[in-house]
Amino acid sequence: MSLVDDLRSALSHDRVLEEPLELHLYSKDASMMRGEATCVVLTETTDEVAAVVRIAEDHRVPIVARGAGTGLTAGASPTEGGIVLSTTLMNDIEIDVDNRTAWVGAGVINLDLSTYAEPYGLHFAPDPSSQSVCTIGGNVANNSGGAHCLAEGATTSHVLGLEVVLAGGEVVVLGGEAPDSPGLDIKGIIVGSEGTLGIVTSALVRLLPLDPDVRTLLIDFETMEEATQTVSDMIAAGFVPAALEIMDQKMMVAVENWLHAGFPTDAAAMLLAEVVGETEAVTAEAALISEMAYKNNARGVELAEDEAHRAKLWKGRKSAFGALAQISPDYYLHDTVVPRSRLVETMDEVQQIADRYGLDVYNVFHAGDGNLHPLISFDASEEGMLDKVQRAGEEMVAACLRNGGALSGEHGIGLEKRDMMRASFTELDLDAQARLKEAFDPEGLFNPAKILPEGSRCFDFGGTRRPIPEGAWV
């Protein structure tokens, strides 16, 4: 039987898509790289996922898991063809209030989980800016971060267990509510593995209690340097608030045009800072933040008056990427991370690179973690533009590495940064990672060609990995 026939008999006719228009919709994520799937399946149960994995193995075709497709590194783009497995129908939530945990289907939308948990006085800490659309499966696969991961850690710190379909269609349940499961932390290595080790069908996540009190401060500066220096000063002084986010003037203007969040568009940069906890704590900490900001010549510090005001500020922050749609048809975003004491220098270098290439760069980033997001806006239809943008982007990443940073803080490697991995790791380092992949997926069917550059496995002359296909960039 053909691949599609096999899949249809395992699932149902209408949950296996193969029309060209349908395939086109699933051909890329939110990055600039497109692939072409043979077909798309919409699974409802773990057994169905296991069946799809076995069918993929029988037909020797790759299988690419997909949540909401908001990934920014082509992780969910089927660049090697094969089956795209969409998890969006796997969206059960089972909450355990006493243990402050929940089993959550891979397709559950991040924000839906927190909304669901709210009446119980609980929430899911990782809050990527894309949280109103991205899925828990995608968060787990990318070990996603968010503004509030500064104090609470990224997704991995909140995943206590996983149900996963491994090679051969084997279903395993890893971890659990009890701490310190014996044996190797297989669950931990699957978090952040970008769909290359298996398919996550469901996750046991930790939920945190809602905070008794909160203070949100909007601080504006006349220079970007003063804003970043304030953040470096706070960390150096041993003060880690719940969130520390910076936005530059250009970005504020774009957001204001659209959402009217109340950002100070005449300032060079703004810092959005938040502290949570007991009332006595947040009062004192908010005062401390103001003090440190004024020391760095802040023009003004505005305290969010109420929950509505606070929500408006956060909406403005989290919608920043979207706001760029008014500026230019395309944007290219790099996600890198530097030690927090190197923020000022690195931001400076990024601007110089943009200037040298004559490109417009916008900045909105998780400053407290040293996690930069320089965003280059451009029009891909202009001759030679994409190439220029790519080269500038690579220089920005290189500048971060020179400053002691890493390739990616939260978006992952995918295909986009795969070939830059050699700048971060030795041959032996990459070989060790390739061996890990081999132990999970000897046939190389799970999201092939992602994360590890071709030839990572030393002494491996067979070579299942190929160069980035011609025309993958859109």
Next chain:
Amino acid sequence: MTHPGDIMRLEAEIAGVPADVLAVAPSTNDEVASVLRYASDSNKVVDVLGGGTHHGYGSPRQPEIVLSMGRFDQTEAWNPEDLTVVVGGGMPIERLEGMLAERSQTAVLPEVPGSSTVGGAISAGMSSLRRGRLYGTRERVLEVTLVTGDGRVVRAGGRVVKNVTGYDLPRLVVGAFGSLGVITSICLKLWPVPPAAMTVIVDDVSAADVVSRPLAVLESDDRKAVFIWGTESEVEAVSGRLRGEEIPGLDWPVDPAGSLRWSLRVPPANTSEAIAKLPGGWRYLAVHGVGDIRLASDSRQGAGALRSWAEGIGGRLVVTESPPASLPDFDPWGEPPPAIELQRRVIAQFDPRRIINPGRLAGGL
């Protein structure tokens, strides 16, 4: 093949190592690599010695080589303004935390470590009593350098607090008992120590409900206490609400002592029930909100029933220390963990001859 003469150069006196066991104390990655290559080539079992405090786990095989991490006790880099530190795998926890305390920082490692080393606590997956608020040791490890069983020097992760560059090997080594390699260097994410702290003795752990996220709620045989830290005004206000005897600072209890030591791990909501189920005479220290209960006893009486109950609710009863041959027919870890074949395949990629600490991991790995 490594020449045995190269290894002999690294020979060292290590207290308690029998004469027929080769004791070595290398001081560089290359030296560790040559020891491990030699051991792999000649199929010799290597026991990696940190502080020697987590040596009770699993069913270890008799070692032919003892590799001391004693010379990997340096601070390679401390960047207080970035809240990161890089130390050798043999760095004693107590010395590290003492140094960090001078700048009001902590690596959130176990509070009463004895002679424990950073590498040892990571390998054994030991966490701080503050884990309910600040998470476990796995959330601290940003970068590791490993020497694999076949002598490759491998680095993973990075010296930044947020990183998704490649597979998360730094977290995989936590609790791996050296099965992926000898950890020679570690970058840890530090946390600031706020200005004020208080230990409040309470009658019942439910008293802690008035605090949103206490640093720790600990219960032992003779004491229930809530630990809080923060700004002066916060600590004062919260202590007041707790209405108990106040002891300034963090007055950590020690793990209970006994010839047999155990780790009982249950879903957090079952912690009080677990304490009630302990056999008579067993001593305990429980971390509420986490389900991490450290136990000691002088006999194994009642252990079987306790384990059955724990495993029935998704928990574990693990032997962490026992006199030799005192627990025949009682697997130190209990039922084997899931995905055991996969674990075996992963380990084979790092320690193909399975020479480093074989038998210590659950499932006899």
